[in-house]
Amino acid sequence: xxxxxxxxxxxxxxxxxxxxxxxxxxxxxxxxxxxxxxxxxxxxxxxxxxxxxxxxxxxxxxxxxxxxxxxxxxxxxxxxxxxxxxxxxxxxxxxxxxxxxxxxxxxxxxxxxxxxxxxxxxxxxxxxxxxxxxxxxxxxxxxxxxxxxxxxxxxxxxxxxxxxxxxxxxxxxxxxxxxxxxxxxxxxxxxxxxxxxxxxxxxxxxxxxxxxxxxxxxxxxxxxxx
Amino acid sequence: xxxxxxxxxxxxxxxxxxxxxxxxxxxxxxxxxxxxxxxxxxxxxxxxxxxxxxxxxxxxxxxxxxxxxxxxxxxxxxxxxxxxxxxxxxxxxxxxxxxxxxxxxxxxxxxxxxxxxxxxxxxxxxxxxxxxxxxxxxxxxxxxxxxxxxxxxxxxxxxxxxxxxxxxxxxxxxxxxxxxxxxxxxxxxxxxxxxxxxxxxxxxxxxxxxxxxxxxxxxxxxxxxx
DNA sequence: TGCGAAGGTTAAGGTTGGGTTAATATTTTT
DNA sequence: AAAAATATTAACCCAACCTTAACCTTCGCA
Numbered sequence: 001x002x003x004x005x006x007x008x009x010x011x012x013x014x015x016x017x018x019x020x021x022x023x024x025x026x027x028x029x030x031x032x033x034x035x036x037x038x039x040x041x042x043x044x045x046x047x048x049x050x051x052x053x054x055x056x057x058x059x060x061x062x063x064x065x066x067x068x069x070x071x072x073x074x075x076x077x078x079x080x081x082x083x084x085x086x087x088x089x090x091x092x093x094x095x096x097x098x099x100x101x102x103x104x105x106x107x108x109x110x111x112x113x114x115x116x117x118x119x120x121x122x123x124x125x126x127x128x129x130x131x132x133x134x135x136x137x138x139x140x141x142x143x144x145x146x147x148x149x150x151x152x153x154x155x156x157x158x159x160x161x162x163x164x165x166x167x168x169x170x171x172x173x174x175x176x177x178x179x180x181x182x183x184x185x186x187x188x189x190x191x192x193x194x195x196x197x198x199x200x201x202x203x204x205x206x207x208x209x210x211x212x213x214x215x216x217x218x219x220x221x222x223x224x225x226x
Numbered sequence: 227x228x229x230x231x232x233x234x235x236x237x238x239x240x241x242x243x244x245x246x247x248x249x250x251x252x253x254x255x256x257x258x259x260x261x262x263x264x265x266x267x268x269x270x271x272x273x274x275x276x277x278x279x280x281x282x283x284x285x286x287x288x289x290x291x292x293x294x295x296x297x298x299x300x301x302x303x304x305x306x307x308x309x310x311x312x313x314x315x316x317x318x319x320x321x322x323x324x325x326x327x328x329x330x331x332x333x334x335x336x337x338x339x340x341x342x343x344x345x346x347x348x349x350x351x352x353x354x355x356x357x358x359x360x361x362x363x364x365x366x367x368x369x370x371x372x373x374x375x376x377x378x379x380x381x382x383x384x385x386x387x388x389x390x391x392x393x394x395x396x397x398x399x400x401x402x403x404x405x406x407x408x409x410x411x412x413x414x415x416x417x418x419x420x421x422x423x424x425x426x427x428x429x430x431x432x433x434x435x436x437x438x439x440x441x442x443x444x445x446x447x448x449x450x451x452x
Numbered sequence: 453t454g455c456g457a458a459g460g461t462t463a464a465g466g467t468t469g470g471g472t473t474a475a476t477a478t479t480t481t482t
Numbered sequence: 483a484a485a486a487a488t489a490t491t492a493a494c495c496c497a498a499c500c501t502t503a504a505c506c507t508t509c510g511c512a
Binding site: 190191193194197211213214 | 469470471472473
């Protein structure tokens with residue numbers, strides 16, 4: 001079953017699209033602005049992303065360029081108003097794979113979605129560091145052949161850390177990207193890290209998760225010691 | 227030729243800065259509030275952005291966070307009043323690259339602008355001096371293959387010194403940039419420098435850290451000649 | 453030669469960031 | 483609705499870290 005993301009600030013349009021998709025048996029996540037769209041994209045594996053060009057907080061082109069720079073090559077369909085098209089079309093080397101001028105025909109959109117998803121299906125998306133392999137599509141984490149059991153939050157944290165490896169991720173970044181600005185008691189992160197480490201311990205991989213005091217955490221092979 | 231943006235609500239200060247910049251052959255756009263600043267930023271490519279912390283409509287921190295969320299990584303220098311500094315300094319991971327306490331010396335501002343513009347939009351990921359390599363992203367310092375173990379403050383000091391190399395950094399600058407105005411006993415800096423030297427000694431690199439008597443410290447290869 | 457200023461060294465607390473655990477609350481699944 | 487899985491909170495611990503204070507060294511200069 002297809003799993004899409006729609007990033008669109010017009011709620012009426014969005015709900016129409018989503019309803020139509022559900023009739024076609026297509027799952028569709030939804031974000032009404034660029035920033036939460038970006039968060040969803042980095043934390044989930046979509047087959048196709050549908051982006052409105054004009055978005056609050058972060059416009060579609062910027063968002064698209066942004067995710068491409070992160071190495072995410074999920075197919076992107078850009079939605080744009082007819083009059084905005086002319087001067088924007090050249091910008092499509094930002095990395096969009098297709099575009100559609102509003103107002104568009106729903107069937108047309110579905111066709112393009114299916115085409116794009118077919119084009120890149122079977123493409124493996126995973127992160128591997130040390131013996132640890134995180135599969136972004138099915139959200140599984142293996143060490144050799146052993147499956148780790150992680151909570152949703154634990155998985156998000158691990159995904160963030162692994163996709164930034166070997167760089168450090170600050171506590172603030174982590175909190176912001178996982179909880180938004182409605183951050184809970186700062187202890188929560190500690191506890192999640194602790195749970196994560198316990199799971200990693202089960203497969204003797206917990207030394208991959210390094211604490212950078214005064215900053216945050218990093219996921220990488222080498223040991224910061226002496 | 228450098229092309230900057232200054233966002234500052236105090237018009238007298240702003241015009242002073244702009245005049246001084248023009249003498250230095252630096253172009254500088256100007257906005258007197260956060261919103262028009264944001265508009266200019268999204269529409270133009272600046273080498274450096276100078277932001278006042280307290281702005282009408284949208285304060286500097288918010289603006290900074292906002293543009294970072296849009297994926298704009300133009301270097302930002304934050305201007306702040308001395309008394310506002312202490313409680314704000316921790317918020318600087320909003321994405322500012324540097325800050326300056328008002329009132330500041332114009333030459334100081336020019337130096338920082340030039341430094342930041344040189345290091346290509348914060349894309350500089352590591353600093354290397356002698357055999358020492360400081361990686362800004364993963365917060366590690368290596369000499370050859372040996373990892374140095376530094377405290378958070380030690381790392382900050384080293385970062386400041388290395389990023390200003392081969393220039394000297396004054397004690398006052400060091401203290402101001404690391405502790406804000408809530409500076410501790412002046413001895414603290416001495417002790418931190420001492421710890422730093424001990425760590426550098428472990429890899430025979432302590433002669434990189436030079437004392438400039440009556441001024442501060444410098445991090446560079448050659449000896450400061452008499 | 454002796455004094456003061458600037459910097460360096462050392463060791464003793466005090467503080468705190470991060471870790472741990474367990475109880476409680478929330479959400480999801482059944 | 484009960485049970486199970488997750489998430490959050492609170493209380494506590496500890497080692498690393500920071501600061502302080504007292505003392506030491508060096509150097510310029512009266």
